[in-house]
Amino acid sequence: MVKRQTVRQKISRKEAKKQAGKDEEIIPNANNEIEPGSSRMKRKLSKKLQFLSKLQETQSILATKKKISKKRHRSKKSVLNNLSSIAEVLPEIKEKTEKQFHLPKGSQAKARQKLVITEVKQLSMVLDHPRFKQNPFAAIHEHLKVSLDPVKEDPLKPLKDKRAEKQNKQRRRLAPVKMEE
Numbered sequence: 001m002v003k004r005q006t007v008r009q010k011i012s013r014k015e016a017k018k019q020a021g022k023d024e025e026i027i028p029n030a031n032n033e034i035e036p037g038s039s040r041m042k043r044k045l046s047k048k049l050q051f052l053s054k055l056q057e058t059q060s061i062l063a064t065k066k067k068i069s070k071k072r073h074r075s076k077k078s079v080l081n082n083l084s085s086i087a088e089v090l091p092e093i094k095e096k097t098e099k100q101f102h103l104p105k106g107s108q109a110k111a112r113q114k115l116v117i118t119e120v121k122q123l124s125m126v127l128d129h130p131r132f133k134q135n136p137f138a139a140i141h142e143h144l145k146v147s148l149d150p151v152k153e154d155p156l157k158p159l160k161d162k163r164a165e166k167q168n169k170q171r172r173r174l175a176p177v178k179m180e181e
Helices: 007-024 039-081 084-101 109-128 130-134 136-147 157-180
Strands: none
Touching: 109 130, 130 136
């Protein structure tokens, strides 16, 4: 039983033959080394020359495409690396965003003043509180526990669970009946 050659083995042998052929190969001219009666050799040679010319054409086309793609890639990289234009625009954007956060002109100045006064009073009361003086972090933690609502569970969840259980029971009861039919 003869072992089959793997694709790699076939390719490596072909490449070795090509390499050996290149070393010894001399492209014969039409008047040199070709016997007048060997039309088969002429056909082989012409096919080989056609193949080599097509191969060179495709390689040249691929090389030009590769050069073009490299140029495009480089230009894209250069655009990304040139961030100075963005740096020039950033201060303008920052100024615009700061202006947007200000209250509109129609807002009442007295309302803002009252809000500031109440917040200052609240802060002074917190700072003067004895628990805050003893341990500020614990006082803040306790305040957050009391003031923030804990995550509430869905009040309808037990009802939904009961409904699902009833439906499952009904399905179980009906399942053997369906199998018998």
